[in-house]
Amino acid sequence: MTRRKVTRARPGAGERKSDRRGRGRSRAGPVLFGLVGALVVAAIIAIVAAGGDDGRESSAPARVTVTGQSLPALPESSDPAVGLPAPTLEGRDFEARPVRIEDDGRPKAIIFLAHWCPHCQREVPLVQDWLDQEGMPAGVDVYSVTTAIDPAQPNYPPDEWLRREGWTPPVLVDDEKGSAANAYGLTGFPFFVFIDAEGNVASRFAGELTIEALQAYLASIEAGAT
Amino acid sequence: MSVRAFSLFFALLTVGADVFVLVALVLAATSRFSEGSASALRWIRDMVGGSSLVLAWIVAAVATLGSLYYSEVAHFLPCKLCWYQRIAMYPLAVVLGIAALRSDHGFRRYVLPVVAIGAGISAYHYQLERFPAQASLACSVDVPCTTVWVWQFHYISIPFMALSAFALIATLLLLGPLPEQDLIEAEPEHTEKEVSR
Numbered sequence: 001m002t003r004r005k006v007t008r009a010r011p012g013a014g015e016r017k018s019d020r021r022g023r024g025r026s027r028a029g030p031v032l033f034g035l036v037g038a039l040v041v042a043a044i045i046a047i048v049a050a051g052g053d054d055g056r057e058s059s060a061p062a063r064v065t066v067t068g069q070s071l072p073a074l075p076e077s078s079d080p081a082v083g084l085p086a087p088t089l090e091g092r093d094f095e096a097r098p099v100r101i102e103d104d105g106r107p108k109a110i111i112f113l114a115h116w117c118p119h120c121q122r123e124v125p126l127v128q129d130w131l132d133q134e135g136m137p138a139g140v141d142v143y144s145v146t147t148a149i150d151p152a153q154p155n156y157p158p159d160e161w162l163r164r165e166g167w168t169p170p171v172l173v174d175d176e177k178g179s180a181a182n183a184y185g186l187t188g189f190p191f192f193v194f195i196d197a198e199g200n201v202a203s204r205f206a207g208e209l210t211i212e213a214l215q216a217y218l219a220s221i222e223a224g225a226t
Numbered sequence: 227m228s229v230r231a232f233s234l235f236f237a238l239l240t241v242g243a244d245v246f247v248l249v250a251l252v253l254a255a256t257s258r259f260s261e262g263s264a265s266a267l268r269w270i271r272d273m274v275g276g277s278s279l280v281l282a283w284i285v286a287a288v289a290t291l292g293s294l295y296y297s298e299v300a301h302f303l304p305c306k307l308c309w310y311q312r313i314a315m316y317p318l319a320v321v322l323g324i325a326a327l328r329s330d331h332g333f334r335r336y337v338l339p340v341v342a343i344g345a346g347i348s349a350y351h352y353q354l355e356r357f358p359a360q361a362s363l364a365c366s367v368d369v370p371c372t373t374v375w376v377w378q379f380h381y382i383s384i385p386f387m388a389l390s391a392f393a394l395i396a397t398l399l400l401l402g403p404l405p406e407q408d409l410i411e412a413e414p415e416h417t418e419k420e421v422s423r
Contacts, residue, residue, distance in 0.1 A: 030273070031273055031274060031277050031281065032277060032280065032281075035281065035284065038239075038242055039239070039288075042235050042238035042239055042242070043227075043235050045234070045235075045238060046227070046231045046232070046233075046234035046235035046238060047227055047231050047235075049231075049234055050227075050228060050230040050231035050233075050234045114365060116365075116373050117365035117370065117372075117373065118355075118358040118365070118370075118372045118373065118374065119358060119359075119363060119364055119365050119372070120365070122358075122359075148367070152300065152301040152302065153302075153373070153375070154373060154374055154375050154376075154377075186367065187367065188362075188364035188365055188366055188367060189364060189365040189367075190364070191364075206364045207362065207363035207364030208359070208363040208364070
């Protein structure tokens with residue numbers, strides 16, 4: 001059995017400083033000086049390169065009016081909202097043009113998006129590619145709602161993100177309280193609500209949808225309308 | 227300084243940490259075969275060795291302050307995995323300071339497992355950000371761990387900053403002088419401190 005014993009005693013008591021350092025020489029000065037220098041240089045580069053502006057000024061607060069009864073939250077199974085009348089949403093888009101999502105006799109899909117959510121960031125180009133190729137489906141209207149808007153969160157502001165993605169469906173901007181999201185019982189992002197021609201909820205879904213699944217949902221509400 | 231400037235600052239520190247850790251790893255891996263690598267590693271050990279605890283403490287303190295800046299000033303909400311990494315990092319900012327004051331290089335045997343756990347959580351969090359679909363296909367309404375708050379130089383996010391800090395702390399501690407019954411192999415210049423029976 002080998003046992004190591006270290007002759008290095010506790011610091012102090014007749015021991016040289018260099019011995020206490022254990023390496024024979026103390027280089028603390030230059031190393032610490034170099035570290036502080038690196039911190040200062042990094043700070044200067046960061047200040048100069050980043051500038052002072054975060055570009056986070058928020059515009060006027062959005063307002064959303066909900067008419068009708070709010071839907072219950074989407075549970076794991078057997079959605080109790082199916083068949084219930086979808087509440088009407090009134091608000092504005094990023095250009096302050098009025099947007100109204102109401103029972104107009106046409107089946108519709110509403111996609112709730114959060115700018116900071118990576119799943120929404122993946123879903124948006126997927127849907128837009130499909131819309132670009134196939135065009136907006138003839139018998140179904142597709143709306144979107146940007147909700148959970150937070151200037152402190154990534155990928156803000158959402159209007160820049162959706163413009164960058166070439167997003168074509170109408171966008172209703174939710175208010176700070178998330179009135180539109182709450183009215184539809186949102187439980188996660190992205191959140192899809194499919195509404196039949198009678199204005200009732202046909203199905204709801206939280207999470208990313210493939211284009212095939214989205215088409216199937218749209219086809220089912222479109223078929224119900226004919 | 228804006229949040230963007232702070233993120234760039236922390237990202238630059240992260241790049242520096244990554245370069246240092248990579249150089250030390252390469253030198254350690256090749257020192258058995260290359261005298262040049264061995265002497266370069268010795269030089270780094272000579273430069274860093276005695277100050278390793280102080281340097282590791284500074285890294286832990288900067289990481290802790292950076293984490294607090296993001297949550298308390300920039301108002302980035304820490305997710306569950308962020309909190310686990312904080313649990314590993316925050317105590318280091320205190321205990322490494324005490325160890326540095328006492329020149330207690332043997333203390334690293336208590337610290338390195340915590341650093342390894344923290345680094346493991348950071349690595350998992352980072353790959354979860356890169357491949358969010360594995361967690362679920364939906365963001366929760368509260369604070370999902372897949373949200374990327376900061377993205378610098380095409381590879382640095384906040385968990386990667388934490389991973390780099392943990393890796394740098396581990397590297398600095400391993401470069402420190404060898405205490406009794408140490409974790410790494412003794413070098414010839416230390417063998418005179420050891421007696422066998």
